[in-house]
Amino acid sequence: MTEPTIAATIAAALRHERERAGISLTELARRAGIAKSTLSQLESGVGNPSVETLWSLGVALDVPFSRLVEPPAPALRVIRAGDGPRIKSDQLDYTGTLVAAGSRAARRDIYVLTIEPGAARHAEAHIPRSVEHIVVAAGRLRTGPAGDTVDLDPGDYVTFAGDVPHTYEALAPGTFAVLVMEHP
Incomplete structure (x- = not known):
């Protein structure tokens, strides 16, 4: 099984956390202070969000930053220097x-x-x-x-x-x- 790209990981996590919170795309974008189009692109796996954008989304969703970028954990995980999200x-x-x-x-x-x-x-x-x-x-x-x-x-x-x-x-x-x- 291949590890998902960072964009795919972020997209899935954003959709999951937004749905868990029971809020619309428009409402999350408003709370995070970002454009709805930007959020829509991120949830579609398109775009390259900055640290600042992801932190804003995490705060708006009341979840740690890591929950938005961490891929599902395998039984053994090694991250070599220079690798990782x-x-x-x-x-x-x-x-x-x-x-x-x-x-x-x-x-x-x-x-x-x-x-x-x-x-x-x-x-x-x-x-x-x-x-x-x-x-x-x-x-x-x-x-x-x-x-x-x-x-x-x-x-x-x-x-x-x-x-x-x-x-x-x-x-x-x-x-x-x-x-x-x-x-x-």
């Missing part, structure tokens, strides 16, 4: 790769972040009571709630509320970090 930012050279999504009971997701110096990525608040845990593996990272960021070196760890606006900014080339996102 990679979602790029439309703000800067930032890529989040989901490596493990939590179950409905565990509600935690693990991402590998690769960020290059440039503008900061300003993330909107995630679903209520979300918490971010970040460990920097290489480079240097400035992150944290807006107005209360901290600079991190390799091996440094930070945790903060993910349900408030926050930023990520690479301070050195090749910045690489692991993000564990907890959801209530």
Whole structure:
């Protein structure tokens, strides 16, 4: 069995979660602040959504980001470096790769972040009571709630509320970090 494309995975997840919530395409687009045509394309498996668009949809649906991009899990799953569902930012050279999504009971997701110096990525608040845990593996990272960021070196760890606006900014080339996102 072949793994579905990221577009097909997102399409199926959006349709499922929207139907589970019992809302129309128009209503979800309104809640997420995106065009209905964009949402229709995404549910059809067409388009290449940014991290920001998917986060907006996740917040509007009250589901973790991972639920929109995680393909069904096989019994054994290996993700080689550089593989996995990679979602790029439309703000800067930032890529989040989901490596493990939590179950409905565990509600935690693990991402590998690769960020290059440039503008900061300003993330909107995630679903209520979300918490971010970040460990920097290489480079240097400035992150944290807006107005209360901290600079991190390799091996440094930070945790903060993910349900408030926050930023990520690479301070050195090749910045690489692991993000564990907890959801209530």
